[in-house]
Structure formats: structure tokens, C-alpha cells
């Protein structure tokens with residue numbers, strides 16, 4: 001039996017601005033995963049430093065901060081069997097230029113080139129990351 005898990009997904013400012021929140025939610029629901037919490041917010045630099053703690057020292061971090069605070073994002077907790085790995089696969093690789101058709105990044109990312117990689121969504125890379133990240137964006141969730 002596969003165990004129930006949960007993961008965190010963020011629709012990033014480019015995904016919200018280009019009107020792909022509904023497309024992302026439809027893909028999640030079509031896979032029979034449950035969205036158990038959802039909110040729209042504008043991220044603060046402090047929240048992002050915790051969320052992207054492993055990238056804070058990188059040269060491109062300030063670009064990530066500027067991009068991720070540039071407009072509203074939609075945060076979701078998604079639950080289901082094997083949901084962490086499944087949603088990562090649906091997300092696709094970090095660089096949208098390399099993301100296959102059929103993945104969220106492959107289908108919905110618009111421009112890329114210099115600066116922060118604008119790739120529509122974030123999804124947690126492990127159960128441990130998911131639980132850590134959920135606390136940042138849903139501080140009232142257990």
C-alpha cells in the first residue's frame with residue numbers, strides 16, 4: 001500500500017500573471033490529487049530566504065528574490081499517494097527550455113534567458129522538504 005503524503009506547490013508570479021492557475025489546478029485534480037489548502041499571497045523576502053535556504057548564497061539569489069516578490073503567488077498543499085514524486089514529474093525540470101511537453105513548465109513557461117529562471121511553479125523535492133516548506137506558507141497547518 002502506498003502511503004498518503006502531502007507536498008507544497010507554488011504557482012510563481014509568472015504563472016499567476018499569465019493566467020495559468022486554473023490549468024495547474026486542473027492537472028492536479030485530473031490526477032485525483034486533493035488540494036487541501038490554498039491561498040494567494042505576495043511573498044516577503046524573509047519567507048523566501050527560508051524557503052530557498054539552500055540558494056541564498058548563490059550569485060543569482062537576488063534575481064530569484066526580485067522575481068518571486070514581483071507579484072502574487074498561489075500556494076497549495078496537495079495530498080495523495082506518492083504525491084511528492086508525482087507532482088515533481090508533472091512540474092518538469094528547472095530549466096523550462098529543457099522541460100518536455102506535457103509538463104507544467106514545458107507547456108506554460110514563457111520567456112527564458114538571462115536573469116532568474118521563470119518556470120511557472122515550485123514543487124517540493126522530498127517529503128522532508130514538503131513538510132518544511134508547508135510550515136512557511138501555511139503557518140497554521142499542522
Ligand code: IDP
Pocket residue numbers: 055060064093094115116117118119121122123125
Ligand atoms: P527547482 O525549482 O526545479 O526545484 P532549484 O534548484 O531548487 O530548482 O531552484 C529554485 C529556483 O531558483 C528555480 O526554480 C529557478 O526559478 C531559480 N534558479 C535555480 N537555478 C538558477 C540559475 O542558475 N539561474 C537563475 N535562476 C535559477
